[in-house]
Structures are given as structure tokens and as C-alpha cells.
Amino acid sequence: MLGLGKAINFLSPVDALKPLLDAFRLAETEFGVGVELAEAGVILGQNFLNTGENEKAIETYKKALSAAKVSADRRLEGEAQIGLGFARDKIGDLTNP
Numbered sequence: 001m002l003g004l005g006k007a008i009n010f011l012s013p014v015d016a017l018k019p020l021l022d023a024f025r026l027a028e029t030e031f032g033v034g035v036e037l038a039e040a041g042v043i044l045g046q047n048f049l050n051t052g053e054n055e056k057a058i059e060t061y062k063k064a065l066s067a068a069k070v071s072a073d074r075r076l077e078g079e080a081q082i083g084l085g086f087a088r089d090k091i092g093d094l095t096n097p
Helices: 002-011 013-031 035-050 054-070 074-090
Strands: none
Touching: 002 013, 013 035, 035 054, 035 074, 054 074
16 A cells, blocks of 8 residues: 555645555554554655645654654654654744654
């Protein structure tokens, strides 16, 4: 599902939302907090940014960041931090950690 969502997200972020949400929920239920959740969260967060759902992006990036830290995946941790910064910038909140 994640691969499908990534491919569709490139062409139409709105159409990619369902497969990306499904992949994120599957990662949460099947794998718990880990690299799968971090990766799905980063991609879903990007989708929310692309569709202007900045508050949802922030919450999703927070979950992705937590999962990346638990799994010690520095690349995904960095991607989640960057996405969180972009989302907070879009809403004008650069003071909240």
C-alpha cells in the first residue's frame, strides 16, 4: 500500500490519501512503533502538506519522529524533523518544539 500511495502521491496527492492512510494504520497495528511507522508517517505527512492539511501533517510527523527515534533510524528522524519544520512554518509557528 505504501508503494502505491507514494506513486499516486507524485501525480495526485488527493487520490493518494486513502492508500497512504491505510499503510500508516497498517504499520501502527501490525508493526507498532518502528521503522515502518516512521517511513509511512513521513510520506503521509508529506501528503498532508501537499494538500494543505498542516495540522494533520504536524501530528503525523510527530508520530513518525517518535517511531524513528525508537527504531534509531537517523535518516527518517531527519526527514520527520524537516517535515515538522515545514508544517510549522506553514502555520506560522516556529517557536513550538
